[in-house]
Amino acid sequence: MNKPDNKPFDPAIKSALTALLYQLADDDFILAYRGSEWLGLAPHIEEDVAFSSISQDTMGHAAMFYQLLEDLGEGNIDSLAHGREASERKNAVLLEMVNGPGHYLSTAQYDWAFAVVRNYFYVQAKKVRMDSLKNSSYQPLADVALKVNMELYYHLLHWKTWFVQLMQAGGEARPRMEAAIKKVLGDFEGVLTLGPLGNEIAEHGLIEAEERLKQRWLFMMEPVFESVNLSVSESVFAMKNGNGRKGEHTADLDAALSTLSEVYNVDPAASW
Amino acid sequence: MEKAALEALHNVKDPEIDSISIVDLGMVEHLKAEGSTVMVELLPTFMGCPALDIIRKNVEAELGKLGSFEKIEVQFIYHPPWTSDRVTEKGRIQLKEFGIAPPPELISETGEWHVECPFCGSAYTTMDNLFGPTACRSILYCKSCRNPFEAMKPVSTMM
Numbered sequence: 113m114n115k116p117d118n119k120p121f122d123p124a125i126k127s128a129l130t131a132l133l134y135q136l137a138d139d140d141f142i143l144a145y146r147g148s149e150w151l152g153l154a155p156h157i158e159e160d161v162a163f164s165s166i167s168q169d170t171m172g173h174a175a176m177f178y179q180l181l182e183d184l185g186e187g188n189i190d191s192l193a194h195g196r197e198a199s200e201r202k203n204a205v206l207l208e209m210v211n212g213p214g215h216y217l218s219t220a221q222y223d224w225a226f227a228v229v230r231n232y233f234y235v236q237a238k239k240v241r242m243d244s245l246k247n248s249s250y251q252p253l254a255d256v257a258l259k260v261n262m263e264l265y266y267h268l269l270h271w272k273t274w275f276v277q278l279m280q281a282g283g284e285a286r287p288r289m290e291a292a293i294k295k296v297l298g299d300f301e302g303v304l305t306l307g308p309l310g311n312e313i314a315e316h317g318l319i320e321a322e323e324r325l326k327q328r329w330l331f332m333m334e335p336v337f338e339s340v341n342l343s344v345s346e347s348v349f350a351m352k353n354g355n356g357r358k359g360e361h362t363a364d365l366d367a368a369l370s371t372l373s374e375v376y377n378v379d380p381a382a383s384w
Numbered sequence: 385m386e387k388a389a390l391e392a393l394h395n396v397k398d399p400e401i402d403s404i405s406i407v408d409l410g411m412v413e414h415l416k417a418e419g420s421t422v423m424v425e426l427l428p429t430f431m432g433c434p435a436l437d438i439i440r441k442n443v444e445a446e447l448g449k450l451g452s453f454e455k456i457e458v459q460f461i462y463h464p465p466w467t468s469d470r471v472t473e474k475g476r477i478q479l480k481e482f483g484i485a486p487p488p489e490l491i492s493e494t495g496e497w498h499v500e501c502p503f504c505g506s507a508y509t510t511m512d513n514l515f516g517p518t519a520c521r522s523i524l525y526c527k528s529c530r531n532p533f534e535a536m537k538p539v540s541t542m543m
Contacts, residue, residue: 163515172433176462
């Protein structure tokens with residue numbers, strides 16, 4: 113791993129940098145977990161292969177961001193991933209929401225429209241971030257962004273294809289997709305925000321300003337929306353279920369954490 | 385000493401494609417031997433790849449077998465990022481032997497890629513699934529010999 117030089121850090125830069133890294137790591141971590149719950153339940157077998165591969169990549173990205181935090185003295189990578197309470201997590205609330213009613217082992221009634229829209233909108237936002245991070249003032253983060261970006265290319269292609277096809281499919285597809293879009297946008301501001309230290313993060317050149325990234329997301333999405341006859345106004349972007357960047361979360365996250373950290377909590381040194 | 389160490393790394397195969405070594409996959413970025421210390425820097429192909437820890441252990445074991453190093457350091461680094469054009473000519477042949485088409489050498493600007501069937505050599509192939517059984521592979525189908533096959537995903541920094 114690329115260790116940063118052991119130069120002392122300006123404390124103001126360090127707190128902005130760690131704030132950003134926790135968002136990046138926690139976002140990918142929880143969405144990769146939600147993706148893994150779909151295993152065996154995706155609409156068809158090829159999708160099962162693709163989605164689990166994407167989730168595996170995404171978990172790999174989370175691991176790289178947690179590694180950068182470990183390198184900065186924030187603690188061990190496994191405890192960062194498994195050992196933190198919901199109130200310490202900085203992921204967007206949208207990404208922690210359950211896939212749908214029921215449990216993946218028995219009664220799952222997951223919503224594929226929600227999966228497609230949440231993943232597509234998030235992955236495009238992540239792509240905008242990675243493109244900006246390639247020029248980050250923190251070189252180890254710029255290196256990671258370049259690596260993530262190469263894998264992200266395939267994820268974006270995948271979700272965009274699903275989105276465009278389902279938006280134009282007949283039957284119940286369109287109304288279900290529109291309901292999912294409404295739900296996702298109702299918490300999408302929580303994905304786009306850089307949190308309470310957003311200004312400092314941008315001022316130190318770690319990533320560009322929040323508003324710029326948001327406009328770039330809209331710029332990338334507009335041609336796609338137009339191609340499927342959809343109009344989206346940024347006035348509907350909201351954080352209906354709280355601001356995860358401030359540690360505000362839902363019961364969905366508590367339930368997910370207690371499941372995914374079960375083994376870690378029994379034996380923190382277990383390997384599998 | 386470095387020569388012997390590099391030779392030893394040829395014995396470390398991809399745990400999921402055992403015809404090709406990590407050297408021919410282009411994963412070995414740097415190898416340095418000094419006295420009784422050897423340091424190896426490896427580039428991960430895909431970050432979420434569960435084989436990375438196995439590869440690390442196998443590298444340590446192979447270098448340990450040489451008996452001349454007391455300290456063996458294996459690190460994964462992200463820079464430069466691994467790209468599919470790092471696979472050597474020999475590696476491309478070894479992939480084919482395993483039944484996996486090597487990654488396309490050039491990625492055209494349209495994003496199209498042409499892959500030859502590893503069994504019959506035909507270019508008349510279609511993509512079944514960009515995502516395959518491991519992070520670095522896709523699933524394709526040969527319309528000439530009617531066999532499904534896998535291909536290494538092209539990965540480039542231009543993406």
